[in-house]
Amino acid sequence: MTTTGDRREHVLDYIVAHGGATVAQLSAQLGLSDATVRRHLDQLAAAGLLHDRLVHQATGRPYRLYSATNNGVRDRRDHSEALAARLVTQIAGERTGLDRITEGLAEQLASAHRAQVPSNAPLAQRVASTVDALRGEGLLDEWAQTADGFVMHNHGCPYGSAANSSDCICESDRRAIEKLVGVSVEQAGSLARGDNACEFIVTAPAESPLLTNPTPVQQTTTPVDPVDKTPVGKKGNCA
Numbered sequence: 001m002t003t004t005g006d007r008r009e010h011v012l013d014y015i016v017a018h019g020g021a022t023v024a025q026l027s028a029q030l031g032l033s034d035a036t037v038r039r040h041l042d043q044l045a046a047a048g049l050l051h052d053r054l055v056h057q058a059t060g061r062p063y064r065l066y067s068a069t070n071n072g073v074r075d076r077r078d079h080s081e082a083l084a085a086r087l088v089t090q091i092a093g094e095r096t097g098l099d100r101i102t103e104g105l106a107e108q109l110a111s112a113h114r115a116q117v118p119s120n121a122p123l124a125q126r127v128a129s130t131v132d133a134l135r136g137e138g139l140l141d142e143w144a145q146t147a148d149g150f151v152m153h154n155h156g157c158p159y160g161s162a163a164n165s166s167d168c169i170c171e172s173d174r175r176a177i178e179k180l181v182g183v184s185v186e187q188a189g190s191l192a193r194g195d196n197a198c199e200f201i202v203t204a205p206a207e208s209p210l211l212t213n214p215t216p217v218q219q220t221t222t223p224v225d226p227v228d229k230t231p232v233g234k235k236g237n238c239a
Contacts, residue, residue, distance in 0.1 A: 007032065008040045009076075012049060012068065016076050020067040041066055049075055084162040092166035102168040106175035109137070117180045123204055127152065130180040139173055140200075149204040151188075152177070153197045163192040174200065 010030055015021050021029075026037045044050040049072035056062045068076075091101060113133035117126055127143050127150045134140040138158030144151050163169040170190055177200055178185040189199030
């Protein structure tokens with residue numbers, strides 16, 4: 001059974017494949033009424049996947065030509081993950097300079113978010129800020145305190161098949177997290193290896209005391225200062 005969503009995708013598919021189309025062309029080729037086609041075109045345009053322009057002819061009335069935006073093309077033909085997987089496989093096969101590439105990827109990621117992680121803050125705040133910073137990248141979802149430090153989890157790999165092609169992807173992420181947190185980070189679990197989550201272990205240095213009475217799961221992104229036990233950002237009497 002063809003759904004409304006399917007028909008809308010067929011409209012966009014046709015426009016992408018032909019570089020543009022009119023209402024009449026779409027109606028004839030897809031077997032839809034003009035009213036149905038226009039409704040789908042309006043919805044696609046509202047989503048930023050299409051734009052239209054008025055085309056004037058030497059004879060006859062002008063007509064509207066609907067074309068896909070860059071987002072519209074990517075929506076139907078985004079094979080960047082497959083390209084990334086091929087690139088990673090090729091890089092991993094070369095071996096020469098692989099560590100330099102891994103380190104470079106890690107530094108690029110860390111540099112993009114370094115301003116979001118205060119380097120002189122308590123470790124708990126650096127961990128929380130790192131999770132906040134990398135959540136938008138799809139690399140971390142949550143953190144929790146353990147007896148020896150902290151653990152960070154990611155439940156959905158943003159790289160898919162690319163991460164399965166080489167360990168350098170996971171390693172570059174681990175190094176980036178380590179650069180942001182400022183202490184040693186160990187990857188204990190990996191979605192690419194078939195684990196339930198990517199798990200990163202942060203062991204607190206001896207001079208960095210842990211929080212007292214830690215909760216089993218730290219879902220909030222507001223850490224507690226390990227020195228005076230008050231929520232970071234809520235010290236003093238400021239409202």
